[in-house]
Amino acid sequence: MSSSLDATTDRATNGGKLNRSGLFKFLIPSLIGVGMFLVPFTVGDTINIGMGLLADGLKALLGDALPAIAVGVLCLSVLLTAWVKFGNPRWGQQRAMKELFEVAPLWFGMRILGALFAVMTYFQVGPAFVIADFTGGVMLNDLAPVLLTFFFFAALLLPFLVDFGFMEFIGSLVRKPFRMIFGLPGRSAIDATASWMGSGTVGVLITTQQYEQGYYNRREASVIATNFSIVSIAFALLVTSFIGINHLFIPFYLTVVVAGLIAAVIVPRLPPLSRKPDTYYEPVGCRLEEESTGNQGILRFSLNQAIARAEQAPGPRQLLRHAVLNVADIFLALLPLVIAIGTVALILAEFTPLFTWLSYPMVPVLEWLRIPEASAAAPATLVGFADMFLPAVLATNIESELTRFVIACLSLTQLIYMSEIGALLLKSRIPLKLWELVVIFLLRTAITLPIIAFIAHVFVF
Numbered sequence: 161m162s163s164s165l166d167a168t169t170d171r172a173t174n175g176g177k178l179n180r181s182g183l184f185k186f187l188i189p190s191l192i193g194v195g196m197f198l199v200p201f202t203v204g205d206t207i208n209i210g211m212g213l214l215a216d217g218l219k220a221l222l223g224d225a226l227p228a229i230a231v232g233v234l235c236l237s238v239l240l241t242a243w244v245k246f247g248n249p250r251w252g253q254q255r256a257m258k259e260l261f262e263v264a265p266l267w268f269g270m271r272i273l274g275a276l277f278a279v280m281t282y283f284q285v286g287p288a289f290v291i292a293d294f295t296g297g298v299m300l301n302d303l304a305p306v307l308l309t310f311f312f313f314a315a316l317l318l319p320f321l322v323d324f325g326f327m328e329f330i331g332s333l334v335r336k337p338f339r340m341i342f343g344l345p346g347r348s349a350i351d352a353t354a355s356w357m358g359s360g361t362v363g364v365l366i367t368t369q370q371y372e373q374g375y376y377n378r379r380e381a382s383v384i385a386t387n388f389s390i391v392s393i394a395f396a397l398l399v400t401s402f403i404g405i406n407h408l409f410i411p412f413y414l415t416v417v418v419a420g421l422i423a424a425v426i427v428p429r430l431p432p433l434s435r436k437p438d439t440y441y442e443p444v445g446c447r448l449e450e451e452s453t454g455n456q457g458i459l460r461f462s463l464n465q466a467i468a469r470a471e472q473a474p475g476p477r478q479l480l481r482h483a484v485l486n487v488a489d490i491f492l493a494l495l496p497l498v499i500a501i502g503t504v505a506l507i508l509a510e511f512t513p514l515f516t517w518l519s520y521p522m523v524p525v526l527e528w529l530r531i532p533e534a535s536a537a538a539p540a541t542l543v544g545f546a547d548m549f550l551p552a553v554l555a556t557n558i559e560s561e562l563t564r565f566v567i568a569c570l571s572l573t574q575l576i577y578m579s580e581i582g583a584l585l586l587k588s589r590i591p592l593k594l595w596e597l598v599v600i601f602l603l604r605t606a607i608t609l610p611i612i613a614f615i616a617h618v619f620v621f
Contacts, residue, residue: 179467186325186470193321211317215309226305231282234275237492241268249507256485275495277503299499307495315486323473325466332462340422344380352388360581363389368588374447379436381590383429386600387424391572402565415615416572419608427603432596497587502579505546508598515543529613532560537567544571545601547579562621565610573608576601
């Protein structure tokens with residue numbers, strides 16, 4: 161396989177004629193991937209992408225059955241994990257099954273907790289702080305249906321975007337500016353774009369797969385996942401609508417982009433991200449070779465790189481197998497973790513004064529930045545670590561439009577929230593620990609808050 165790949169790469173980069181069959185192998189699947197993940201559509205008053213439209217259609221079709229399906233999936237995860245761990249069945253000896261079900265006691269406990277929370281919420285049995293509409297109800301009735309439908313199509317369609325040369329094409333085009341500005345491979349631009357058009361979770365999913373396939377090293381994967389997995393335009397519209405600043409959407413989103421880009425330059429140069437090693441995932445090693453363009457133009461070189469990758473793409477059977485395993489991994493491993501961690505985070509945010517206590521030091525900071533209603537706004541600056549929508553919920557009770565603008569912008573630039581992105585990162589093989597996510601969240605808050613306040617005072621209000 162390696163000699164075939166070398167020969168293909170040699171043919172692709174020697175400046176000769178383009179391989180027509182390879183060109184079609186690159187273009188057709190990549191255009192499908194771009195159409196599904198990166199092209200926005202206006203549907204009524206909302207902006208969506210092709211994959212999102214499919215997910216919404218499936219969600220509408222299944223309707224009220226989705227929470228029950230989620231409960232079934234969560235219970236199945238616990239039963240299969242217990243069977244593999246204690247029953248040692250023959251099918252459980254396969255490598256893919258071992259990776260999925262032979263988990264450490266902590267993660268097994270998380271799967272049990274996630275299933276328990278879901279069952280209690282669905283049947284409305286148990287403590288009120290677990291089964292309330294704004295804790296367990298949010299996770300089971302609001303988030304779980306979205307994850308089930310969204311990730312089902314994401315796992316099936318993602319190969320069209322990443323396995324047929326599109327990552328290589330864009331990566332070669334923008335590798336120099338991305339290396340210069342962010343210290344990252346150019347292909348990471350795809351992660352950011354997929355997040356922007358689709359969702360941050362899709363961006364993390366792409367990053368995770370690229371890391372496990374040897375295209376990102378540990379530092380790059382950690383940086384990309386925590387700095388480029390931005391929320392979608394659709395979610396940004398939802399936030400501005402919820403807190404009543406729709407008329408400010410353009411300056412709002414421009415502020416988010418500016419603050420986010422500045423944070424993406426600074427945060428990776430600080431610990432803990434700066435201390436991540438430039439080593440690759442051991443089972444695969446480094447598979448990214450950034451060659452010189454030689455006497456070719458950058459566009460021709462990028463196209464040749466894409467064709468070389470497309471010619472080595474897996475066949476339909478292998479793609480289908482990977483897609484099924486990805487869906488199983490998301491449903492049986494990620495979903496229980498999201499439900500468990502998300503429910504606990506929402507319980508702490510809604511039923512304890514924890515975030516209020518932690519936010520006391522933020523009051524003088526907000527007053528120094530001349531943010532009105534600083535005491536009311538302070539908890540909203542930190543509660544986003546539990547869930548990205550919670551700051552918007554708290555901001556609805558604040559009268560000052562400037563303060564609501566600042567909180568909304570901040571919630572979108574902090575990026576790390578445990579109900580979804582945080583749980584996904586902890587479950588992935590990207591080497592990020594919980595305490596590191598906390599530090600990165602605080603760093604992003606400290607960097608973006610003054611920038612947002614400055615823009616709000618000088619350019620918006």
